[in-house]
Amino acid sequence: MEPELNPYRPGAGLLPPELAGREEHLNHFEQLIIRAKHRTIDRALIISGLRGVGKTALMTRFSQMADQHRWIYITTEGQANDTAAHEVRRRLGAEIQAALVRFSLKARLDDALRHLSALAGQFSLSLGPVTIESKPAATGLLDLDVETLTLAIAKEAQVREAAFAIFVDELQDLDHDMLTALLVAQHKAQQQNLPFYLIGAGLPSLPAILTNAKSYAERLFRYSTVGPLNEQHATEALTVPAEKVGCSYSPDALATILTASGGYPYFLQEYGKAIWDFADEKTFTDLDALAAVEIGREQLDSGFFPSRWLRASDREREYMTTMSVVGAGKPASTTAIAKDMSAAPSKLSPIRQSLIAKGLIYAPERGFVDFSVPGMADYIDRAWIGD
Ligand SMILES: Nc1ncnc2c1ncn2[C@@H]1O[C@H](COP(=O)(O)OP(=O)(O)O)[C@@H](O)[C@H]1O
Ligand SMILES: [Mg+2]
Structure with missing residues (x-):
């Protein structure tokens, strides 16, 4: 088939053509949106799973939903290398400011949010590498600043029947002080019934890392795991995008790819892309599938896997x-x-x-x-x- 029309998207963090089998997770987030409209709150969300199962894709969808419902939100990512902690904070402060600007433009509320933006600015300045003469209101104590800022923004969001969310991908790699500060803020928000949510995604070790940072983390979040798709969902992930452009899989072809992929989203995208490029006819045959598995595996063996192996x-x-x-x-x-x-x-x-x-x-x-x-x-x- 024409490569230009290939709908499959193997790659880290790329939103798939069909986000299959994630209704339950999407419902959890939908719940938070509905609650925000009623000015009530719920636990925040933590998603964990292996690489390539679709955590980032899910987080992207969550942030799109947050955007549609006019939440104030930022998206960020933990980093394993020792990025100086002050750099992480400076960035967070700047991102919060940008989020406030976006929010106030959308809601036409420039004035109401100006003071929050100023607070976010102080946050990034006071914790950044720059020391400024006139002492800002921000204390420089990370826990307290994150708490003050997030609760103030959440309060503002609550008035507008929205919420304030910080989406952190690769949360297991976030600098420890910042993680603790966010957990403290999450805890305080729940005590005060304010809609601030830390929405995190990361490796399977993430829940334990959070509990080690703050034992009460156990109660702050709704934890869920993402893994390989079951047969029905993996089938949807392959067939729905193909059908949209008039192509289909023979039952044998489908079975071959389902088995080879083990239902792992990344592998489904890789094999889906390969069968699309390889097949000549609109109905993909088992021979196409066998070739696709070989091509796809070669792709994985020259990209997905060695990119990790070579880091060691x-x-x-x-x-x-x-x-x-x-x-x-x-x-x-x-x-x-x-x-x-x-x-x-x-x-x-x-x-x-x-x-x-x-x-x-x-x-x-x-x-x-x-x-x-x-x-x-x-x-x-x-x-x-x-x-
Ligand atoms: N629910 C899904 N159905 C089909 N493909 C998916 C799904 N979730 C993710 N993918 C695809 O799988 C690959 C890996 O997704 P990604 O979100 O980067 O995984 P992770 O963040 O867990 O490593 C991407 O190519 C993405 O398009
Ligand atoms: Mg990811």
Whole structure:
């Protein structure tokens, strides 16, 4: 088919042509919107899952919904490298200011929000690298400032039957002080019945990271996980975009791609794109599908997987290789890995930490590690161990 018309969109954070199987999550957010209209509140949302399952896509959809309902919101992303904390804060302050401007333009409320914007400006200044002469009202104590600012904005939003949301993707990587400050603010907002929501997405370790930061985090959020799509939803993810442009899958072709993808959204997009480009006829055959799986896998093996593998040092790769063998598709015990590598567990701990910091692996439970990307163990086997 014509590549220009290819509807599939493999890639990090790209909104798919059909956001399949996420009704439940969308309903949770819809609930918050409805509640905001009634000036009541609910718990905020945390989404966790492996890479490539569609967390960012979901967050993008949430922010679109927030936009339609005239919420005040900002979207941002945690960063694993040690971006100076003041830089994170300065950016947040600037983004909040920009969000207020957008909001006040839409709602034609310039005056009412001017003081909030000034507050956000002080926030970014007082915590930024610049020290200014005249002391601003912002205290420079992060918890307090974030709280003051978010609650003030939430109050303003509540009057307009909206809410204030901060969407943070890769929340597990947000600088610890900022995370704590946002959790404190979320806690205070709930106590005061104000519609401020921290909406976060991240790796499966995220819920534990939040609870470690503040034990009450458990009660602040509605936690949900995103994973591979079930057969019906994976089918929709493939067929709906094709049907919109008059194409369809033979049952065999569909089955082949569903099996190869394991229902993982990223893989569905990759194989969908490949079958579209490969097929000559409007009904995709099983032969098209078999070719697409081969092409798609080659794409994944030259992009999705190595982009992660190449981030690791030699020693870290050795660790991951052992992990893939020891785990055999399941989380691997850190003691078993150490044994296999004939090393003391304490010696391997820095390697493990560094892999976690790079987002390549995570700890699903104490004493175990797993890959943050589906199919990584198979890739290592295919590309680096072989037979
Ligand atoms: N519900 C879905 N149905 C179909 N494709 C999806 C869905 N969610 C995401 N995708 C696609 O999967 C890929 C990965 O999505 P992304 O949001 O970047 O995942 P994550 O943030 O979890 O790593 C993108 O190509 C995206 O278009
Ligand atoms: Mg993402």
